[in-house]
Amino acid sequence: MTLKNVICPGCGACCDDIQIDLGMDGLIVKNACKIGNAKFQQVVSDKRIRKPLIREGGMLRETQWNDALQKAARILVDAKRPLIFMGSDIVCEAMEVGLQLGEFLGGVVDSNTSVSDGPATMGIQEAGRVGATAGQSKIKSDLVVYWGANPLESMPRHMSRYAIYPRGHWTRRGWLDRTIITIDPRRSITSENSDFHIQLNAGTDCELMSALLTLLHGKQPHPSAEKITGISICQMKEMLDIMKGCNFGVIYLGSGVSSSCGMHRNAELAFNLVKELNSFTKFVIGSLRSYCNTGGFTHIASSLYGYPFGLDFARGYPRYNPGEFTTVNLLRERDVDAALLVSSNLDAHLPAACAEYLAEIPMICIDAIPCPMTMLSNVVLPGVIDAVECEGTLYRLDDMSIYSNSIIGSPFEFTESNEHTIKQLFEKAKDIMK
Ligand code: SF4
Structure with missing residues (x-):
């Protein structure tokens, strides 16, 4: 199968001339640079996280989707001030649900914007x-x-x-x-x-x-x-x-x-x-946004709540104060007590003291590929590769919204997209709080 004019979610350029050949030889990507090629190759990577994991007795072990969701929702509901960090590799639709979940929980919702542009x-x-x-x-x-x-x-x-x-x-x-x-x-x-x-x-x-x-x-x-x-x-x-x-x-x-x-x-x-x-x-x-959809969070958060990143919902309404409600500052001040990281690769951006604090608090990761953050997590939910395995909206470096179709469906039965995963988590959290 050959797919033409595919949009690359590798960086803010959102190149829309990628050709993908899917066949017996695996996945062959044409026109993409090495960053884009690596992004598409995640689809067939043997390192892919394919099963939900929960930490028990200090070790991560495979579990059922519902059990992992239940544990993740319990962590978020029990926290006084959870941090929800939306990475830049996800589509705007997932970011929107993440913001709504943060508002519901009275937590803080931040994105790659606060650690990049x-x-x-x-x-x-x-x-x-x-x-x-x-x-x-x-x-x-x-x-x-x-x-x-x-x-x-x-x-x-x-x-x-x-x-x-x-x-x-x-x-x-x-x-x-x-x-x-x-x-x-x-x-x-x-x-x-x-x-x-x-x-x-x-x-x-x-x-x-x-x-x-x-x-x-x-x-x-x-x-x-x-x-x-x-x-x-x-x-x-x-x-x-x-x-x-x-x-x-x-x-x-x-x-x-x-x-x-x-x-x-x-x-x-x-x-x-x-x-x-x-x-x-x-x-x-x-x-020059080298992360794919940092602009997406800025636009979605601004249009829904009036602020571009680092939104604190602790008082029931959004507050914005970069340097206080942004991820690095919250972690440095030990001001959050649980974290949900969505396709974040956050370890690459944090000072050591912040990463150390993250390791101390309950953490949930939604990620496609293992990283230091998934190794430290209490719950790991397999991530879908947004804009490749599911459709969604990305913002290009010039703030133009680009709608990307999926080239191949979600590899999981239990979720269609990261948006779907966060929605399921949201429903579980609502059930617990009833
Ligand atoms: S990584 Fe960026 S520059 Fe490279 S192909 Fe993808 S969108 Fe284009």
Whole structure:
């Protein structure tokens, strides 16, 4: 069986030209990068979690679906303040049910946004954003600035599908007519393939953006800006001239900007810089989301409850305070007493102290592939690979919603999707609380 134009849930690019051949030779994926290929190969992986597991006597053992659900629901109901963490590999429909479950339990619901591009989301709230769809940027841009991003490793097909190689309105010869600037303290494969590499000192994005804004206003930055950023005023002026002189420029913000000193203030300054550049030419900005559906949670939570991530329902209504109700802070302060992690791969994002605390509290994991979090869990529910084994909505890096059909059904009799699993858990929790 051959399936064409399949959407890849490997990262925020949501490439929609993947071909899947399913046959005796296994699953052959065409057009995808190695990240996408690895994602699809999970379907046939022999490491797949196929049976529900519960911890007894310190060991995880296989059990019946209903028993695992019952135990998971009991953990959530008995907790005073459970944390529900929605990973970025799940579809919006599952995120919506997770939010409703969190509201019902009076817990906290958070997502990958808070440990990845949350600061960029907060920057948008502060400054607004001049954005464009990936298609508009592809057709019109003749200048691309990667700021704190390394797309050749984190989103390998971004350049070929959306940014550098496609031919466009002012770029009839594709990449030959485009200018690429990479702003990154590190040398990376992306910086080596750029026309200019602005190698600023680590953690000085805020100072560089402030200096660029000052120059844009026709004033001279303080001389200390050179020493702090490691970039001369001359270089800054040269970069600004290129930016002002293009027909259509795009800045792609990577997690390097959000995670360096200044956090959401960096993103806010970047959005302001782009607003000011629009006095000279057309300029837009977007986040380079290397996680698949982080944008999905932001949109669903904002439209249902008004806040993009880190929602606390302890008082019966949603409260939002990044730094207090976000996962890392809650775990560091030991402020939750149980956790439900859905396709989270959370261990990759947590400081050691937070991971240690997670190991102390009752934990439920819904995951397709074993990871350190499933090994520490009290209950493991087999995960369905969303947007591959079930249909659902994903948000692309440019905040466009993309509906993905399933290419193969759920491999389980007891659940059709992660959304279905969370719904069943919700029903069990309601039954216990009757
Ligand atoms: S760039 Fe992202 S969406 Fe495209 S094939 Fe690779 S992992 Fe999948």
